[in-house]
Amino acid sequence: MNQTIRGYTLTQWLGSGGMGEVYQGYHEVTRQTVAIKLLSRLEHAERFRNEANVQASLRHPHIALLHDFFVEGGLSCLVMEYIEGPTIEQFTRKNGPLTEEAAWKILGQVASALTYLHSHQIVHRDLKAGNIKFGGQGNAKLLDFGLARLANSPRQTRQGHLVGTAYSMAPEQFAGESTTASDCWALGVLFYEMLTGYTPFGGTTESEIGRLIQKADYLSPLKLKPTLSRTSERLIDKLLVVNPENRLTAQQVLDIIQNPAQLDSSNWTDPIRKIWGRLKF
The missing domain is CATH 3.30.200.20 (Phosphorylase Kinase; domain 1)
Known part of the structure; x- marks a missing residue:
């Protein structure tokens, strides 16, 4: 060539x-x-x-x-x-899940990139393991802005046409709505995948995946990797929330990485919100 x-x-x-x-x-x-x-x-x-x-x-x-x-x-x-190295998807397929320490490090780097994008009113809309590469010294780089748009810009796709990758889409994206909170849902999917080697919503068809996502119906990551900390589980739970208004922001994820003890205080409303999300559909 x-x-x-x-x-x-x-x-x-x-x-x-x-x-x-x-x-x-x-x-x-x-x-x-x-x-x-x-x-x-x-x-x-x-x-x-x-x-x-x-x-x-x-x-x-x-x-x-x-x-x-x-x-x-x-x-x-x-x-x-040009970024030397595999995507996160390629890495986990070949080597299995990342260590918890490595997953938290990459989570922080991607959350930092999202915080920057969201401060500029940009929604990525296709955050996933296949769009993040490992650069030198284990540094992550976010790629592929083909679906990105300004948060308040007009849609580029016709009504009813799904934009993004089904397994990482937020519930509201199946209704044609994408906000900065949608990227944060995808961040939760990414974190789950890095820790377990599996995506949380694994249906065989797009409609089946959509039904699971709209209920936030996923297997606890501790079932797949019992050695994971409860802190990682709680963080995923606070990102994979059906109502986008109740989801953590990228900035809040960064704050939690600086002080994970914030997740230790139990919130009695979290289980109720999760159950309600599953009953709504």
């Missing part, structure tokens, strides 16, 4: 996503190794531009940097920071 686009030589195919193919590239002049996403489906051109517009302004240590966006020969190209 020696195809060259705008001075970048494509050296290796890295994978494909919903909108395009991703390659490792190298610029002969700057000697910079990058990741290049090439749009493969023309009907997604508007989303591809949206990804560039959203990501271009972002500067955060746990968000992949966008270097350039251009159209060459009718082909839309995103040039991004």
